[in-house]
Amino acid sequence: MIIPALFLICWHVAARQVQNEVILPGIGQVAGLLRHPAQDLISMGSLAANVGISLVRVLAGYLLAVMLAVPLGIVMGYYRPVFKLLNGFLSLFRPIPPLAWVPLVLAWFGVASLASVMKVESGPSYIFLNNLKFSMIFIIFIGAFYPVLTSSIHGVANVRRILLDSAHVLGAGRRDIFRKILLPAAAPSIVNGMRIGLGVAWMCLVSAEMLPGSLSGVGYLITHAYTMANTDIVIAGMISIGLVGAGLDLVFRLWEEKKFAWTRMAR
Amino acid sequence: MKESHILNIETLGKTFSTSNGGSIEALRHVDLDVDENEFLCIVGPSGCGKSTLLRIVAGLEQMTKGRILRRGLEITGAHRDVGMVFQEYSLLPWRNVLDNVALGPEFAGAPKKARRETALACLRLVGMESFSRAFPHELSGGMRQRVAIARALANNPDILLMDEPFGALDAHTRILMQKELLRVWEAHRKTILFVTHGVDEAIYLADRILVMSARPGRIIDIFNVDMPRPRRRSDPVYGQLAEKILNLLEKEAALSFGG
Numbered sequence: 001m002i003i004p005a006l007f008l009i010c011w012h013v014a015a016r017q018v019q020n021e022v023i024l025p026g027i028g029q030v031a032g033l034l035r036h037p038a039q040d041l042i043s044m045g046s047l048a049a050n051v052g053i054s055l056v057r058v059l060a061g062y063l064l065a066v067m068l069a070v071p072l073g074i075v076m077g078y079y080r081p082v083f084k085l086l087n088g089f090l091s092l093f094r095p096i097p098p099l100a101w102v103p104l105v106l107a108w109f110g111v112a113s114l115a116s117v118m119k120v121e122s123g124p125s126y127i128f129l130n131n132l133k134f135s136m137i138f139i140i141f142i143g144a145f146y147p148v149l150t151s152s153i154h155g156v157a158n159v160r161r162i163l164l165d166s167a168h169v170l171g172a173g174r175r176d177i178f179r180k181i182l183l184p185a186a187a188p189s190i191v192n193g194m195r196i197g198l199g200v201a202w203m204c205l206v207s208a209e210m211l212p213g214s215l216s217g218v219g220y221l222i223t224h225a226y227t228m229a230n231t232d233i234v235i236a237g238m239i240s241i242g243l244v245g246a247g248l249d250l251v252f253r254l255w256e257e258k259k260f261a262w263t264r265m266a267r
Numbered sequence: 268m269k270e271s272h273i274l275n276i277e278t279l280g281k282t283f284s285t286s287n288g289g290s291i292e293a294l295r296h297v298d299l300d301v302d303e304n305e306f307l308c309i310v311g312p313s314g315c316g317k318s319t320l321l322r323i324v325a326g327l328e329q330m331t332k333g334r335i336l337r338r339g340l341e342i343t344g345a346h347r348d349v350g351m352v353f354q355e356y357s358l359l360p361w362r363n364v365l366d367n368v369a370l371g372p373e374f375a376g377a378p379k380k381a382r383r384e385t386a387l388a389c390l391r392l393v394g395m396e397s398f399s400r401a402f403p404h405e406l407s408g409g410m411r412q413r414v415a416i417a418r419a420l421a422n423n424p425d426i427l428l429m430d431e432p433f434g435a436l437d438a439h440t441r442i443l444m445q446k447e448l449l450r451v452w453e454a455h456r457k458t459i460l461f462v463t464h465g466v467d468e469a470i471y472l473a474d475r476i477l478v479m480s481a482r483p484g485r486i487i488d489i490f491n492v493d494m495p496r497p498r499r500r501s502d503p504v505y506g507q508l509a510e511k512i513l514n515l516l517e518k519e520a521a522l523s524f525g526g
Contacts, residue, residue: 170350
């Protein structure tokens with residue numbers, strides 16, 4: 001508790017010295033915004049609503065990444081030839097920062113959203129679906145994909161050979177091997193990758209929400225507040241990103257602790 | 268093939284290819300008939316291919332020459348009727364003892380209640396039923412191997428392969444485990460193929476001891492152990508047999524050491 005307190009004191013002192021709320025607003029001002037998350041801000045909707053829509057976007061891109069990366073990683077980790085076939089190709093794309101995809105993604109998807117595909121053109125579901133732009137989901141997907149893939153491959157490839165051998169001798173079929181040996185043995189590594197992937201996905205948020213066609217989300221709120229010189233909203237937005245990110249991470253850590261206690265003991 | 272043979276190993280050979288394009292001959296021309304209910308120990312210098320022989324019988328490794336018949340039928344892969352206990356700890360760390368032992372019946376599609384009953388019965392046989400809720404990491408090395416034996420027995424195999432199962436245990440525990448194993452074997456009368464590099468262990472346990480050469484592994488001698496059980500290590504026959512086998516092994520070890 002000492003470090004955060006010191007930080008807040010420094011902030012407070014600095015804000016007093018600066019005396020300019022565009023450069024550094026006071027703690028009270030930002031805390032006020034955070035205390036009333038449902039309050040409408042610069043006619044862009046409330047902080048809570050924007051965090052909510054961001055969360056939906058991140059989860060959409062993230063779930064897509066998990067659904068693809070986990071099975072692919074398991075197959076690549078188990079079958080050496082599949083790994084050799086795909087790894088070189090996938091490694092080419094790994095170093096490309098998600099942000100570098102933006103121009104290409106815009107050329108491909110433009111401002112198309114789930115609403116335009118599902119042919120919903122009005123009503124509340126239109127507003128919701130139109131917020132899920134393909135370009136954003138793609139950026140978030142790219143961000144989450146690689147951590148999940150890498151840890152899935154790693155998790156499966158490092159399953160102790162003896163566990164597979166003994167399962168074979170006990171009469172396990174291919175399905176049993178995957179479901180009852182590989183998956184549970186690799187699960188701690190896979191879940192760890194999912195945790196890291198969710199963190200990266202969340203970090204890709206601001207870049208995704210700066211894309212054209214975006215009219216909501218914390219990322220957009222921050223950039224828009226910046227152009228309007230509302231630095232207090234910028235900071236309140238940043239803090240909410242931090243809080244939500246840390247909250248998601250905590251959920252994962254609790255899950256890992258509860259489910260995979262054996263990994264710490266089984267040394 | 269004689270009627271009482273449960274296993275016929277015929278001119279078995281195994282050559283591994285190495286990653287740099289070379290090859291290593293692990294086993295050469297191994298011929299062996301194993302009797303029903305026999306306790307057979309295999310000793311040999313390290314690296315002589317005795318573990319490989321066991322892995323081939325288990326169906327975990329392909330042979331390159333010869334064939335193996337189990338009750339007259341050729342072995343082509345892993346089979347529920349052939350159980351195996353490894354030297355390394357092989358219990359699934361995320362499953363408790365009972366669910367580990369129930370694995371074989373589970374793979375065979377047995378209903379939950381039946382496989383739990385089987386597992387409990389096997390745990391009782393090795394004196395581990397009070398640990399059925401424990402996790403592997405909560406058990407000592409000897410207990411883990413007892414559970415591993417129970418797990419192999421849960422499939423009710425007619426051949427039990429044991430690859431230095433007590434090799435990682437301390438000397439005292441090992442002796443207790445040998446007694447325990449004999450008790451289980453006498454109750455169940457499985458055919459056991461037991462690989463060890465302890466000559467003392469082999470004499471204590473086996474009906475027959477098979478001595479293998481340095482690589483490529485061949486059978487160089489077979490000894491019958493005609494001592495009633497439980498065997499006393501102070502018995503003069505015990506010492507004489509140990510000396511014979513050790514002399515033989517020493518020669519082989521010198522060979523593999525020299526070249």
